[in-house]
Amino acid sequence: MKEILTLDKVGLIYHSPVGETQAVKNMSFSVAEGEFVAMIGPSGCGKSTVLNMIAGLIKPSEGKIKLNGEEVSSAAGKFGYMLQRDELFPWRTIRKNVTLPLEIKRIKNKENEDYAFGLLKKYGLKEFADHYPDQLSGGMRQRVALIRTLAAKPDLLLLDEPFSALDYQTRLSVCEDVFRIIREENKTSVLVTHDISEAVSVADRVILLSSRPAAVRKEYTVDFDKDLSPLKRREDPRFRDWFELLWRDLNDENER
Amino acid sequence: MKTKDEFSREHLLYLKRRRNDKIFVNCARVALIIIFLALWELFYRLGAIDGFIFSAPSKIFKSLVNLTKTGELFKHAGITLFETVAGFAIATSIGTLVALALWWNDRLRRILDPYVVVLNSLPKIALGPVIIIWFGSGTKSIVVMTILITVIVTTITMLSGFTATDKNKIFLLKSLGAKKPQILTKLVIPSSLPTFISMLKINIGLSWIGSIMGEYLVSRAGLGYLIVYGGQVFKLDLVYAATLTLCLLATGMYALVSLIEKITVGKKQTS
Ligand SMILES: Nc1ncnc2c1ncn2[C@@H]1O[C@H](COP(=O)(O)OP(=O)(O)OP(=O)(O)O)[C@@H](O)[C@H]1O
Numbered sequence: 001m002k003e004i005l006t007l008d009k010v011g012l013i014y015h016s017p018v019g020e021t022q023a024v025k026n027m028s029f030s031v032a033e034g035e036f037v038a039m040i041g042p043s044g045c046g047k048s049t050v051l052n053m054i055a056g057l058i059k060p061s062e063g064k065i066k067l068n069g070e071e072v073s074s075a076a077g078k079f080g081y082m083l084q085r086d087e088l089f090p091w092r093t094i095r096k097n098v099t100l101p102l103e104i105k106r107i108k109n110k111e112n113e114d115y116a117f118g119l120l121k122k123y124g125l126k127e128f129a130d131h132y133p134d135q136l137s138g139g140m141r142q143r144v145a146l147i148r149t150l151a152a153k154p155d156l157l158l159l160d161e162p163f164s165a166l167d168y169q170t171r172l173s174v175c176e177d178v179f180r181i182i183r184e185e186n187k188t189s190v191l192v193t194h195d196i197s198e199a200v201s202v203a204d205r206v207i208l209l210s211s212r213p214a215a216v217r218k219e220y221t222v223d224f225d226k227d228l229s230p231l232k233r234r235e236d237p238r239f240r241d242w243f244e245l246l247w248r249d250l251n252d253e254n255e256r
Numbered sequence: 257m258k259t260k261d262e263f264s265r266e267h268l269l270y271l272k273r274r275r276n277d278k279i280f281v282n283c284a285r286v287a288l289i290i291i292f293l294a295l296w297e298l299f300y301r302l303g304a305i306d307g308f309i310f311s312a313p314s315k316i317f318k319s320l321v322n323l324t325k326t327g328e329l330f331k332h333a334g335i336t337l338f339e340t341v342a343g344f345a346i347a348t349s350i351g352t353l354v355a356l357a358l359w360w361n362d363r364l365r366r367i368l369d370p371y372v373v374v375l376n377s378l379p380k381i382a383l384g385p386v387i388i389i390w391f392g393s394g395t396k397s398i399v400v401m402t403i404l405i406t407v408i409v410t411t412i413t414m415l416s417g418f419t420a421t422d423k424n425k426i427f428l429l430k431s432l433g434a435k436k437p438q439i440l441t442k443l444v445i446p447s448s449l450p451t452f453i454s455m456l457k458i459n460i461g462l463s464w465i466g467s468i469m470g471e472y473l474v475s476r477a478g479l480g481y482l483i484v485y486g487g488q489v490f491k492l493d494l495v496y497a498a499t500l501t502l503c504l505l506a507t508g509m510y511a512l513v514s515l516i517e518k519i520t521v522g523k524k525q526t527s
């Protein structure tokens with residue numbers, strides 16, 4: 001399969017008045033088209049930093065990051081970034097919120113708007129199109145946030161703990177929806193999470209990062225059927241094995 | 257949402273109780289002022305308070321009627337209103353623009369920071385003599401005084417509103433490839449709207465302080481002038497009449513801003 005994203009010996013050092021922090025060191029991995037990759041690692045190891053570099057928001061101190069064979073320079077717009085909280089603008093209606101990326105990228109035309117509204121309709125949010133975010137539940141808001149992320153038709157989705165602000169029940173169902181949407185729209189995704197079971201339930205491949213400075217410690221190809229939904233995977237007997245394996249390795253990493 | 261004729265009995269009761277509560281509050285408000293005025297008048301008639309010093313509602317009313325008949329009231333009120341509104345408008349625009357410039361250029365903000373602090377703590381009235389020398393003893397000086405009193409607070413309030421913009425939302429826009437102008441127009445300005453409205457409310461009070469202070473210092477006309485003049489010649493009815501007019505005008509301006517608030521902020525969230 002075609003590789004859409006590659007990181008080659010990437011490193012990053014943060015500079016601040018009190019000193020410098022090596023957040024990422026010698027990190028290499030790649031992501032194929034249509035693949036769903038989950039990154040897990042000890043807290044504070046540099047996961048968000050990696051996503052920010054991929055999105056072109058921070059320039060790597062060393063190494064190269066290539067998207068579709070081109071080095072990423074600035075947030076040129078081929079990414080969709082989904083954050084921990086939905087960050088919907090409270091003064092905009094849902095309709096206006098999902099078309100925000102089109103305004104920012106100056107590609108607001110009938111076709112793109114229809115695509116975004118189509119997603120709202122397809123995923124059951126049509127009747128809320130003229131509501132304000134305050135009027136929606138947390139789970140609905142996060143789904144709107146995903147549709148906003150998809151509106152500009154990004155090649156690559158970056159998801160930074162997108163469900164961690166939700167309660168457990170909502171989290172499972174939103175995760176289910178997001179997985180389905182991502183599969184149906186056939187998007188390549190990189191998900192960062194603290195939650196091992198979440199990683200195992202959605203990913204084709206899990207990348208375990210070392211504690212800071214982050215580097216790739218291990219990779220696991222999760223051998224579920226690609227279209228098995230997260231909840232179905234959780235019921236699968238192999239789920240436990242994967243969970244335990246990752247749990248052990250992550251704990252080892254935490255203790256180092 | 258259910259429509260009016262499908263409301264349950266409890267809901268109708270609730271609505272009724274709410275309406276009655278509102279009526280009570282409004283009645284109490286009116287009653288309070290009527291009782292106050294009646295007692296004042298009563299004490300005056302009974303000779304319990306000195307009408308020369310404390311005046312009385314009837315005397316103030318008479319004085320207002322006289323001032324209206326001669327047209328003086330409108331003349332003085334008009335002058336002060338003009339000074340206030342002009343100072344308010346100019347100070348609000350300049351203050352907001354400066355705040356925008358300081359938000360835009362962080363280095364500029366850091367350079368100017370100590371100056372803003374000093375200017376803010378300086379009692380602007382101390383500049384009175386200088387202003388009179390520069391701008392003469394007329395309307396111009398008073399407007400300048402109003403601007404000086406209002407502009408720094410405007411800048412500080414708006415700047416803190418702009419810089420309080422949610423960092424995560426800025427991050428989101430940046431991840432979409434937004435540059436500074438877009439971050440400003442799509443996020444910073446709309447999210448600072450409530451700050452802007454409360455700043456307008458503060459500025460109304462400040463610009464009245466500015467214009468009346470200015471008139472105390474220099475003027476030959478205006479409500480502030482009437483008050484000072486009335487005090488000097490011991491026509492206290494005049495002082496009270498002018499003060500009352502001032503109250504009404506300031507309240508009117510405040511109501512106007514509240515209306516703007518309802519239109520702009522009120523419509524976005526029903527919750
Ligand atoms: N702007 C910055 N300046 C200096 N140090 C930073 C900066 N941002 C992050 N760091 C440091 O870099 C390290 C990695 O941060 P990062 O946010 O990427 O970790 P993370 O794995 O996403 O953490 P979490 O699990 O809490 O989400 C942390 O130790 C953090 O303190």
Ligand SMILES: [Mg+2]
Pocket residue numbers: 047048049160
């Ligand atoms: Mg993080």
